[in-house]
Amino acid sequence: MGLLRRRTTPEVVRAVVLEPGERRVAHALTTHGEPVVATDLGLRLPGRVLLAWEQIAKASFAKPVLTVVELAEVEGTGTRHTVELDLADHRTDLPETVRARVAASVAWSSHTRLLPAGGVRIVGRRQRGLEVLDWQLVWDRDTDPRDPDLRAQAEEHLAAARRTIG
Numbered sequence: 376m377g378l379l380r381r382r383t384t385p386e387v388v389r390a391v392v393l394e395p396g397e398r399r400v401a402h403a404l405t406t407h408g409e410p411v412v413a414t415d416l417g418l419r420l421p422g423r424v425l426l427a428w429e430q431i432a433k434a435s436f437a438k439p440v441l442t443v444v445e446l447a448e449v450e451g452t453g454t455r456h457t458v459e460l461d462l463a464d465h466r467t468d469l470p471e472t473v474r475a476r477v478a479a480s481v482a483w484s485s486h487t488r489l490l491p492a493g494g495v496r497i498v499g500r501r502q503r504g505l506e507v508l509d510w511q512l513v514w515d516r517d518t519d520p521r522d523p524d525l526r527a528q529a530e531e532h533l534a535a536a537r538r539t540i541g
Contacts (some may be wrong), residue, residue, distance in 0.1 A: 388412060391419055401472035403441075403460045411441070411458055413472045416503060418443060420456055428480040429500040429509060436470035438462065443473065449514045450496065482508050483540050487532045493518030495529045497536050510537060 388402045388410045401413040409421035417427040426445065432453050433444040439460045447453035460467065483499035494515040499508035512529050514520045520529075 385410070394425070400476075401467065401469040403462075403467040403469040406439070406459045406461045408461070409458075411460065411469060413469055413476065418473060418476075420458060423456075426456075427503075428476045429502050431473075431477045431480070432513070434470075434473045434477045436474070441470055441473065443477075446511065446513070448512070448520055449518075450516055452516075483536065485536065487529070489518065489525050489528045493522075493525055495520075495525075495532070497529075497533050499536065499540055507541060 384399070384402065385404065387404065387408065388399070391399075391410050391412050393399070393414060394416060397414050397416050399412055399414055403411050405411060405421060407421075410419070411421065412419040414425075417425045418431065419425055420443075426443065430446055431443050432446045432450075433442075435442045439462050440457055441460055442455060442457045444451070444455050445453035460469065480500050481498060482501050484496060486494055486496045488494050495518060496513040496515075498511045498513055500511065502509050510533055512520070512533060514529075518525060520526060
């Protein structure tokens with residue numbers, strides 16, 4: 376009968392300063408030995424204090440590179456962060472945890488076409504400790520968010536979503 380080994384958390388991961396009550400849920404090291412830590416509040420990338428789950432628009436993983444893109448007003452223009460994970464000595468559930476946490480932060484998402492052209496995605500995101508959703512407009516790349524007619528249409532659709540969903 377074999378003994379179960381509990382994976383020890385590397386000292387460099389334990390040294391990452393967390394908020395009071397924040398807890399680690401997954402971690403990995405970069406190829407440079409820097410910690411990447413997923414917590415219940417968000418993702419701690421090297422050189423960043425905290426990127427909250429609701430601030431991440433997209434997360435992807437193509438071994439060994441984890442990529443997260445921050446939310447932005449125009450789709451796909453958010454700050455992109457990439458880290459190369461050291462997968463040689465251990466398995467990590469960090470990429471799966473990040474994708475799951477980002478997806479779980481989205482409670483509602485709907486794309487709306489605007490007239491005469493363009494579109495906007497209306498997104499309702501969960502925020503920790505709040506019962507109401509945080510609503511965001513994410514404009515298609517070919518749509519000008521400064522156009523007052525398009526903005527008025529988008530705001531009408533957003534108001535309808537708030538009334539329907541909460």
